[in-house]
Amino acid sequence: MGTNLASAARVEPLYDGPLTVATLCSHSSLQIFHGARTEGLPSLGIAVGEPPRFYDAFPLARPDRFLSVAKVADVGKEASRLRGEGAVIVPHGSFVEYVGPEAFQNLDVPVFGNRAVIAWESDREKERMWLESAGVEMPRRFATPAEVEGPAIVKYYGAKGGKGFFLAKNREAMDDFRPTGPYVIQEYVLGTRYYVHFFYSPLSDRGYRVGDGSLELLGMDRRDEANIDELYKLGAQEELLKAGIRPTFVVTGNVSVVLRESLLPQIFDIGARIIERSIELFGGMVGPFCVEGIMTEDLRFKVFEISTRIVAGTNLFISGSSYSDLVAPNLSTGRRIAIELKRARSEHRLREVLS
């Protein structure tokens, strides 16, 4: 039996009444609503102002109902109405970012997954402690510019989309670095980026067993990041800088990738270690998460970040990926969430997947 993440009072009403999949109309909401619909669960879209018109273009992904709020921060004020509708919030990256980590923790509505994970993900120090103590390799950290050896990347805290990150070819190039806020300096890992979409089910008793449940690999993507991905066309970063342009990593889209099959054991081992450690540290991570890293030429995967909920890269795989096709046909991450909710409800185990 997995850990009870939610109080009985919070989830009991969901056994008798409706269970509605709710999320903010953004990010991966089309996939989440489509997954709910495919599994026969009602859905509710939380919209800021008028519901976005684009849902009219996608009848299979349009939520059954909408709840309009003046601003995202008002979601908490609608808690009793959401509970009355049997809502379970499926948090996606934008949801947590817009609501804010603290307000999200305090939201008085059942949330899919363990909300305690936010504290570990949103603090770079805690995230590193979690992953490194799990035995996961991360890019080296340099305490000061003087310690830099080889290429380095300087990341600012809270810089969304890598805005303002500074890249240095070597220690000497760090002399040009002028900090504009709190930052960390990391080894710039040379290799190929992979964003690995996992799903951890504490309910499942078959498959790739981890803890009391099992780990599934549902897909993989690489992000298109402007303007850095087009840098090669200008020859070198210096050329951009001469033109007064700083390289950025603003995600503009995603492409599907697969990994050399011989690297899958390494990837599963990393996913399993992260889950096992999460169980020890904070009662476990439940549902979708993404391990973001760089495969080096000597085939070591160095993890620079973990996203502890559904990532937008999963939008590539509404009707399945090269990996999820081998788990079940037409299995998106959104649909996988709905399947888990239905199973938890029918086995009277919602407390293990909701918080």
Ligand code: ATP
């Ligand atoms: P977001 O929150 O939008 O995901 P962030 O500000 O947390 O971004 P990261 O995800 O850590 O920043 O990094 C953004 C991008 O920078 C990555 O997608 C990757 O392309 C690149 N990057 C990050 N760390 C490294 C590293 N150590 N070596 C090489 N490239 C890196």
